[in-house]
Each structure stands twice: as C-alpha cells, then as structure tokens.
Amino acid sequence: MARPYRLQGENCFYHITSRGxxxxxxFISDYDFEKFLEYLQLAKDKYKFNLYAYxxxxxHYHLFLETLQPNLSKIMQYINTAYTVYYNKKRNxxxxxxxxxxxxLLVDQDSYFLELTRYIxxxxxxxxxxDLPQKYKWSSFxxxxxxxxxxxxxxxxxxxxxxMKPSHYKDFVLNSxxxxxxxxxxxxxxxxxxxxxxxxxxxxxxKSEIDSGDFAHKRKLQPAISIDDIISVTGKIFKxxxxxxxxxxxxxxxxxxxxxxxxxxxxxxxxxxxxEYFNISDSAVTKAGNIVEASLKExxxxxxxxxxxxxxxxx
Numbered sequence: 001m002a003r004p005y006r007l008q009g010e011n012c013f014y015h016i017t018s019r020g021x022x023x024x025x026x027f028i029s030d031y032d033f034e035k036f037l038e039y040l041q042l043a044k045d046k047y048k049f050n051l052y053a054y055x056x057x058x059x060h061y062h063l064f065l066e067t068l069q070p071n072l073s074k075i076m077q078y079i080n081t082a083y084t085v086y087y088n089k090k091r092n093x094x095x096x097x098x099x100x101x102x103x104x105l106l107v108d109q110d111s112y113f114l115e116l117t118r119y120i121x122x123x124x125x126x127x128x129x130x131d132l133p134q135k136y137k138w139s140s141f142x143x144x145x146x147x148x149x150x151x152x153x154x155x156x157x158x159x160x161x162x163x164m165k166p167s168h169y170k171d172f173v174l175n176s177x178x179x180x181x182x183x184x185x186x187x188x189x190x191x192x193x194x195x196x197x198x199x200x201x202x203x204x205x206x207k208s209e210i211d212s213g214d215f216a217h218k219r220k221l222q223p224a225i226s227i228d229d230i231i232s233v234t235g236k237i238f239k240x241x242x243x244x245x246x247x248x249x250x251x252x253x254x255x256x257x258x259x260x261x262x263x264x265x266x267x268x269x270x271x272x273x274x275x276e277y278f279n280i281s282d283s284a285v286t287k288a289g290n291i292v293e294a295s296l297k298e299x300x301x302x303x304x305x306x307x308x309x310x311x312x313x314x315x
Contacts, residue, residue: 007104007106007191007202007206008067008070008071008072008073009067009070009202009205009206010067010068010069010070011066011067011068012066012067012070012072012106013052013064013065013066013106013107013108013109013113014063014064014065014066014067014072014104014105014106014107015062015063015064015104015105015107015116015120015193016062016063016064016065016076016102016103016104017060017061017062017063017102017103018060018061018076018080018098018099018102018103019059019060019098019099020059020060020097020098020099021095021096021097021098021099022099023059023060023099024059025058025059026058026059026060026061026083026087026097026098027056027057027058027059027138030137032087033056033137033138035083035086036056036061036079036083037056037152039078039079039082039083039086040054040063040079040152041151041152042078042082042265043075043078043079043082044152045265045266045310046078046265046266046267046268047069047071047074047075047078047268048068048069049065049066049067049068049075050065050066050068050154050157051063051064051065051152051153051154052064052065052066052113052117052140052153052154052157052158052161053116053117053120053121053139053140053144053153054120054139054140054152055120055121055123055124055136055138055139055140055141056138056139057123057124057127057129057138062120062123064107064116064117064120066109066157071268072104074268076102076104080097080098080102083097084096084097084098104191105187105191105192105193106191106192106193106194106202107193107194108192108193108194108195108198109161110198111194111195111198112183112186112193112194113161113162114162114169114172115183116183116193117144118172118173118176119181119183120139120140121133121139121140121141121144121173122173122176122177122181123139124136124139125177132174132177133173133174134170140152140153141173144162144166144169144170145166145167145169145170146166147166225266225267225313226267227259227263227267227269227274227277228242229313230259230262230263230266230267230309230313231245231246231259233309233312233313234255234258234259234262234309235255237305237308237309238254238255238258238305240253240255245259246277246278254292254295256278256288257288257289257291257292258292258306258309260274260278260285260288260289260292261288261289261292261293261306262306262309262310264285264289265310266310266313271285271286292306
C-alpha cells in the first residue's frame with residue numbers, strides 16, 4: 001500500500017499528531033516528557049521552524065508549527081527517531097515506539113489559529129486528567145496566559161497571530177470547556193484545515209511544484225547555514241583560519257571538532273555529508289561531536305563561546 005503523499009512547503013502551518021504503537025504510553029516519567037521537549041528544541045535548532053503550541057499526553061502528542069523550509073518530514077523523523085532511541089535504550093527495549101507515520105494537517109492560520117491552539121490546550125481536560133488546562137504541566141497553555149514563560153514557544157511570531165490579551169485568551173479557552181468542538185468538521189481530503197480559497201490556493205501551489213518536477217527532484221533541501229559560515233564565525237572566536245580547520249593534517253584541531261559539533265546541531269546535514277566535507281568517516285564525525293559534548297559539561301567558558309556562535313545563526 002502506497003504511503004499517503006506528504007504536502008511540504010515553506011511557511012506552511014501544520015497540526016501534527018503522533019501516537020504510541022497500539023496506543024501504548026510513550027511517556028512514563030516526568031523525565032520522558034522533559035527529554036522529548038529537549039529533542040524538540042534540538043530539532044528547532046537544526047531545522048529552523050516556529051513552534052506555536054504543543055501538548056504531550058501519555059500516549060500521543062500534538063504540535064502546531066510553521067516550517068520555514070519544505071522539510072516537515074525531516075523535522076518529524078528527527079524528533080521521533082531521537083526520542084525512540086532514548087526511550088528504548090532507557091528501558092532496554094527494541095522496535096517501534098510510534099504507530100506508523102505521524103499525521104499532519106495543513107492549516108489556514110488566518111482562520112483557525114485560535115481554535116486549533118484551544119483544541120490542543122484542552123486535550124488534558126477532555127481526557128479528564130485535569131479540570132483546567134493551566135493545571136497540566138506538559139502543554140504550552142501556561143505560556144499563553146503568562147507570556148514569555150515557555151522557552152519552546154516562538155513568542156514574536158505567536159504574538160502576530162494571537163489578537164488578544166493573555167487574560168482574554170484564557171477566557172476564550174476556559175469558556176469552551178464542556179462544549180462540543182466542531183473544529184475538524186472543516187477538514188478537506190484528510191490533510192487540509194481551511195476554507196475554500198485557502199484549499200484552492202494550496203492545491204494550485206503544490207500542483208505547480210509537483211508538475212514541474214521541482215518539488216520532488218530538483219529542489220533539494222539546502223541547509224540555511226553552510227559549513228563555511230560556521231567555520232568563519234568559529235575561526236574568529238577561536239583564532240584559527242579556514243585552511244587550518246579543514247586540513248586533514250589538523251584532524252586533532254579542537255576548533256575543527258567544534259565546527260563539526262555545531263554543523264551537526266544547527267544544520268540538516270547528515271554525518272556522511274559532514275564527513276565528506278572534512279574527508280573523514282561518519283564515525284569520526286560522531287566522535288568529534290561527542291568530544292565537544294563532553295568538554296561542554298566541564299567548561300562553562302566553552303559553553304558561553306558556543307552559545308555565542310549558535311546565536312549568530314538563530315533565525
């Protein structure tokens with residue numbers, strides 16, 4: 001059976017859901033929830049997307065995000081794979097954690113932003129876990145009613161779509177408790193949440209890209225940040241020129257290891273692609289990243305320097 005086609009585009013808004021295999025729990029302890037959010041942040045750093053809302057339930061999760069590149073599948077593959085590896089390793093398990101592929105809805109943010117965030121934030125109430133959404137620890141609701149308190153939400157972008165004060169949003173959500181939700185009555189063809197004009201516009205856009213061959217073949221994703229950019233910024237801070245960083249004879253250079261670490265963290269490049277640039281093996285790329293990771297735990301000064309480099313590439 002063929003996989004369903006995944007519509008992916010720049011500046012597209014998606015409601016994402018992913019469930020545990022056979023609906024089993026994917027979060028057992030508080031640390032599991034924290035670890036998932038950690039991988040979510042790492043995915044944001046690596047693939048550059050805006051996060052507007054989330055809710056992590058015991059056996060599934062909801063995300064509302066905006067892609068800045070046509071890379072939704074890469075984002076979700078990174079998050080679910082990283083968390084699955086962590087979960088299985090912690091509990092000495094093997095095999096699938098999530099049920100098939102994640103589900104995604106392409107959302108008309110102008111018409112459904114408020115309703116969708118409300119639906120996401122009311123999940124714990126509808127599941128009778130809590131009687132009020134602000135009592136649930138693992139959602140972004142408290143970050144809406146107390147602005148800038150949720151480190152995972154992109155507030156500047158959120159504020160452009162949230163046309164009300166925090167207290168009014170709180171009332172908007174709480175006043176809907178116990179009422180029937182008709183939000184998903186507006187779904188079209190299984191992957192659009194929007195009105196007629198929105199659907200026609202998106203269909204026309206994606207049809208043009210697919211028919212031209214651009215979308216599937218020619219338009220290969222390029223990282224928003226190049227290795228050369230990273231070498232340039234890192235070299236200025238650690239006082240090492242590009243030639244010395246790249247040269248194979250300087251394979252023991254710590255600056256080179258830092259560049260590799262940042263490239264893994266801040267770009268979509270694979271270990272193989274990074275290795276090809278530096279003429280080293282995939283395992284050498286992993287080893288270099290692990291060395292820097294260990295050094296960061298011992299040196300606050302190094303962490304400050306790397307935070308400074310990473311902040312230069314945040315979008």
